[in-house]
Amino acid sequence: xxxxxxxxxxxxxxxxxxxxxxxxxPKQFLKRIERTGFGEFLFYDWRYRADGSPxxxxxxxxxxxxxxxxxxxxxxxxxxxSREHAPWALSDYGIRVIxxxxxxxxxxxxxFQNGMLLIRMDEAIVADLxxxxxxxxGYELTVDLESQSITDEGGLSLRFEVDAFRRHCLLNGLxxxxxxxxxxxRITEYEAKRKRWLVGVGDKS
Amino acid sequence: xxxxxxxxxxWEEHIVDxxxxxxxxxxxxxxxxxxxxxxxxxxxxxxxxxxxxxRTQTIATMDHNVPTTxxxxxxxxxxxxxxxxxxxxxxxxxxxxxxxxxxxxxxIVHIIGPELGLTQPGMTIxxxxxxxxxxxxxxxxxxxxxxxxxxxVLATQCLRQNKPKTMEIRxxxxxPFGVRAKDIILGIIGQTGTDGATGYVVEYTGEVIxxxxxEERMTICNMSxxxxxxxxxxxxxQKTFDYLKSRPGAPxxxxxxxxxxxxxxxxTDLGATYNRTVxxxxxxxxxxVTWGTSPGMVAPIDGRVPxxxxxSNEADRKSAERALEYMGLKPNIPLQEIPVQRVFIGSCTNGxxxxxxxxxxxxxxxxxxxxxxxxxxxxxxxxxxxxxxxxLDRIFKEAGFEWRDAGCSMCLGMNPDYLLPGERCxxxxxxxxxxxxxxGGRTHLMSPEMAALAxxxxxxxxxxxxxxxxxxx
Numbered sequence: 001x002x003x004x005x006x007x008x009x010x011x012x013x014x015x016x017x018x019x020x021x022x023x024x025x026p027k028q029f030l031k032r033i034e035r036t037g038f039g040e041f042l043f044y045d046w047r048y049r050a051d052g053s054p055x056x057x058x059x060x061x062x063x064x065x066x067x068x069x070x071x072x073x074x075x076x077x078x079x080x081x082s083r084e085h086a087p088w089a090l091s092d093y094g095i096r097v098i099x100x101x102x103x104x105x106x107x108x109x110x111x112f113q114n115g116m117l118l119i120r121m122d123e124a125i126v127a128d129l130x131x132x133x134x135x136x137x138g139y140e141l142t143v144d145l146e147s148q149s150i151t152d153e154g155g156l157s158l159r160f161e162v163d164a165f166r167r168h169c170l171l172n173g174l175x176x177x178x179x180x181x182x183x184x185x186r187i188t189e190y191e192a193k194r195k196r197w198l199v200g201v202g203d204k205s
Numbered sequence: 206x207x208x209x210x211x212x213x214x215x216w217e218e219h220i221v222d223x224x225x226x227x228x229x230x231x232x233x234x235x236x237x238x239x240x241x242x243x244x245x246x247x248x249x250x251x252x253x254x255x256x257x258x259x260r261t262q263t264i265a266t267m268d269h270n271v272p273t274t275x276x277x278x279x280x281x282x283x284x285x286x287x288x289x290x291x292x293x294x295x296x297x298x299x300x301x302x303x304x305x306x307x308x309x310x311x312x313i314v315h316i317i318g319p320e321l322g323l324t325q326p327g328m329t330i331x332x333x334x335x336x337x338x339x340x341x342x343x344x345x346x347x348x349x350x351x352x353x354x355x356x357x358v359l360a361t362q363c364l365r366q367n368k369p370k371t372m373e374i375r376x377x378x379x380x381p382f383g384v385r386a387k388d389i390i391l392g393i394i395g396q397t398g399t400d401g402a403t404g405y406v407v408e409y410t411g412e413v414i415x416x417x418x419x420e421e422r423m424t425i426c427n428m429s430x431x432x433x434x435x436x437x438x439x440x441x442x443q444k445t446f447d448y449l450k451s452r453p454g455a456p457x458x459x460x461x462x463x464x465x466x467x468x469x470x471x472x473t474d475l476g477a478t479y480n481r482t483v484x485x486x487x488x489x490x491x492x493x494v495t496w497g498t499s500p501g502m503v504a505p506i507d508g509r510v511p512x513x514x515x516x517s518n519e520a521d522r523k524s525a526e527r528a529l530e531y532m533g534l535k536p537n538i539p540l541q542e543i544p545v546q547r548v549f550i551g552s553c554t555n556g557x558x559x560x561x562x563x564x565x566x567x568x569x570x571x572x573x574x575x576x577x578x579x580x581x582x583x584x585x586x587x588x589x590x591x592x593x594x595x596x597l598d599r600i601f602k603e604a605g606f607e608w609r610d611a612g613c614s615m616c617l618g619m620n621p622d623y624l625l626p627g628e629r630c631x632x633x634x635x636x637x638x639x640x641x642x643x644x645g646g647r648t649h650l651m652s653p654e655m656a657a658l659a660x661x662x663x664x665x666x667x668x669x670x671x672x673x674x675x676x677x678x
Contacts, residue, residue, distance in 0.1 A: 016527075017520045018399055018499050022638040027619045031270060031284040033244035033291050035352075045640050074520065076400040079433065080638060081617075082335040083242065084351035102400055105369075105435050106335060110351035163367065165227045177255070180230060180361040183222050187258070187363060190221045190232055197456035197464045198234050198328065200261035202302055204454045205310060205321040 003173035009069030020080035039092030078107025208474035242333030273609035312585020322452025344441035378488035386421035403433035497528035555633035556584025573605035574663030631659035
């Protein structure tokens with residue numbers, strides 16, 4: 001996993017609440033067996049018209065948001081299905097940081113697993129960021145994970161909270177499977193004490 | 206000893222390691238996989254030269270992407286076929302039991318776990334699918350995970366998890382005539398919102414929950430994710446044990462007695478506390494239908510489409526306006542005046558035998574309304590066989606329903622079963638998101654009985670009226 005220390009980039013505003021993972025990456029693209037190349041399908045049904053041309057009414061097609069690496073969006077972002085194709089699509093599109101007042105649990109986990117930083121902020125702050133991104137062409141933020149701060153060139157300075165372990169993994173680009181494999185002895189110890197009827201349950205069908 | 210909740214007990218029993226300032230390392234008893242969220246996990250194992258730690262605690266099935274028509278034919282969609290074949294190859298290479306397309310045990314992953322007795326009280330169960338919460342009906346801690354976590358479980362049989370908070374949803378009152386498990390959970394989501402339980406594991410308690418059958422309890426736990434919950438659980442009781450006894454995966458002989466003795470210790474202790482408690486009285490609950498594009502956009506069947514201009518919260522108003530535009534509905538029209546062109550009975554929410562029996566009882570000696578295309582997709586091949594043994598297939602077919610093979614089908618439309626733009630569907634599934642059942646398709650979620658009735662009348666209808674008239678005649 002690539003480390004994430006600081007992201008400076010254009011902010012795209014998607015002022016919609018309860019955006020579900022079916023919108024982020026519609027099901028027709030879940031048939032692929034690869035982990036890459038999902039960016040072109042991100043928000044497919046919103047982003048393109050029936051004839052395949054870009055839908056000018058969709059927020060992310062706004063010229064000012066081109067090349068955005070930071071997404072600011074509404075509450076409960078990423079609700080619904082557990083499909084990790086959603087963070088894969090956002091990441092492949094270029095998004096590294098998402099700011100919202102709340103996120104759905106599975107999506108939140110999945111994003112961190114893919115080296116993305118998700119930040120929860122009060123609704124009033126999110127509303128202010130929507131306004132700034134919409135009003136100023138090419139509005140940029142600098143998100144610094146080390147100092148847990150968000151700044152812009154106009155003097156904005158915000159502090160954000162992040163789980164200490166997730167922060168550590170992101171800063172160092174750590175693979176948590178590797179970390180769990182380091183405690184294999186503990187797992188073996190645990191397995192020796194499991195309830196007898198649970199052992200190899202999958203073979204009993 | 207400090208009183209503990211059902212969740213606390215299972216959580217503590219599965220901790221392999223609890224390093225300070227880090228998520229706990231939790232042991233996973235049962236890992237279910239399917240074709241859509243597993244290929245990249247196996248690829249990850251290969252790239253990192255990692256093995257599977259415990260192949261006997263992993264079970265694979267094909268469900269999301271499979272055809273529900275003639276399975277002797279190859280899958281027409283090349284990309285779908287490749288995904289199904291990839292699962293077959295991965296299971297063969299890594300030695301995992303797979304219930305392939307023509308296996309009698311094939312079916313939707315959340316239907317077959319319980320049906321085979323693999324799902325048991327006190328277990329930790331994960332699957333790369335958000336409706337894994339279904340298995341919580343047995344008093345298991347069961348939750349959906351992403352593909353990276355699927356890889357983690359394959360490699361280590363463990364997951365790193367931050368401890369979620371606990372929420373009790375106590376369902377009190379007397380369940381009214383014509384109101385079913387689906388209506389209870391839709392009613393709960395309508396009240397709490399689709400993020401009301403985010404960050405929590407929910408335990409459903411109360412007399413109403415105790416009175417439900419195992420299959421109805423699964424319907425409730427299934428849609429916990431639609432309230433944002435990490436998992437949903439119901440304490441195991443005699444009904445749970447009776448359901449499991451003698452199923453293939455259940456413990457046998459002395460082990461059965463040992464297991465039941467342990468399972469009896471799992472229910473939440475008297476005096477244990479939850480981080481939050483919500484009490485719902487269902488005594489006045491009516492059958493529920495969704496009108497919008499989120500499961501929280503739900504109303505009683507005798508109600509009307511809401512008017513966004515009357516909503517005080519701006520975000521809610523904007524969402525409702527967008528939803529009504531997508532759904533092609535005007536504010537204030539009675540819900541029962543909404544016509545449907547499609548009916549889908551099935552899914553991990555309502556694709557079990559009791560669901561099909563309830564729907565068949567409505568359909569018997571009736572005909573599907575003209576202009577309506579209705580289908581029944583059993584949740585598993587075993588459910589299909591059972592229904593056929595009871596003659597339910599004939600009831601459906603004689604009424605004009607299509608009778609299909611088992612799979613997820615039009616719940617998410619990854620296979621050839623999907624809505625066309627503008628088509629409106631009465632569906633027993635779990636999500637009414639934009640495009641969920643097909644691009645431009647319009648979904649109304651409801652119980653199997655209500656969906657069956659909509660097929661007969663051609664519009665959203667009140668099952669209570671139908672039952673009253675049936676009684677009278």
